Amino acid sequence: MYYKETMRQMNDIGVGSLTIVGLIAIFIGAVTSVQFAYQLDGTLVPIYYIGYIVRDSTIIELAPTITCLVLAGKVGSNIAAEIGGMRQKEHIDAMEIMGVNTAAYLIMPKVIAALIVIPLLVAIAAFVSVLGGYLAVVPTGYMSNAEYIQGVRSFFDPYNMFLMFVKATVFAYILTSVSAYQGYYVKGGSIELGQASTNAVVFSDILILLADYLIAVVLT
């Protein structure tokens, strides 16, 4: 039962978020490359650095942070509303009376699913971002295919990937647990449910940014 629910959550969180994550990632990469191209214009910095900068900035910061901030809005509000709705419609009471450990049944599969799929989504976002950067500067003729590829392949430090996955895992835990908490303890009616959903997003975002800073301080 828990396995089935975890699989369902993995599908909802992972597959359900692929489009939005991909769309955002492609624009993050495109904007990053265009803006760095603008900043490097007329300097002595080699043009292939654009590929290198897009790669590292997305891996280290943009892919995990922006993706998880977006997921806090999409997945987090959904979790708070789903669990809060169940609380209000007495579904949680019904499960409690059956003897089900509701926190374990309703929250744990979501947290486990998020811990597995969100790092994967972030990795996909990083890859798509680099691709977005490529599409923004190569087909437009700003730099050549070879220059961008050279930049992407230069100065690669695998530790940055580790950093990305650490951030993705921590952020995934924050956004699911905070949202589940807001939904689980909701009281009142539809207005309170709306507030819980909003709080889930706001508190998740704040905690994600705080954790981002702390991870940067500790691990870099």
Added chain:
Amino acid sequence: MIRTENLHKRFGEQHVLKGITTEFFQGKTNLIIGRSGAGKTVLLKLLVGLLTPSEGDIFYDDVNFNQLNKKDVRTLRMDVGMLFQASALFDSMTVEENIRFPLDMFTNMTRGEKRKRVDTCLERVSLGAVNDKFPSEISGGMQKRVGIARAIVLNPKYLFCDEPNSGLDPKTAIVIDELIKSITIENNITTIINTHDMNSVMGIGDNVILLYQGEIAWRGNRTEVMGSDNEILQNFIFASPFLQDLRDAALEK
């Protein structure tokens, strides 16, 4: 049997239940009646453990519910079935999945055995061919039946029903009442129903307690209701001017 001793519940300054001592009998339909705000729902929630008493004890047979640890409470709850006011069926599950849910959680039955048990329960509540429907696709009365089927799927020893007739037309309400009554007798379970439906009181009230301002104002059974001279009970039963006129007319005759 379920027994309460000197049960109190306070929410801050508000003293909702004031020393409820009563018994709910096995094989009988035990009704808790009273006006809105009398403390019926609070008493029911205390009995099933959704609220904790401020004072007093609840005994399931001879087991003191308040002294059980979390694990024992979960074990005991496998003997408890509950029908909620709004049925509380899980929206994302089909009727079959809803009824099967307790079986999935607590038994090692095979898929075939579970299917058979679900079909038996659906048959018991006179529902057929709704297995694959979602709760939103069936009527309120059918949802209540599915709620009953889910409540009895694990063969509970105790059945709680919170306003089982709310939102139902009088005829369907009677059908639901009779269903609960017959399940109670067949399985010899302790059934506690929280209601303010006088049809239920007169139809299935084996043991009735009337709550008034957090205290038991009257107790008896359906045959004693009409003959009682308890003023609170009479005011509760003949609350509407229409019923008062009927009573007065009957008395005049």
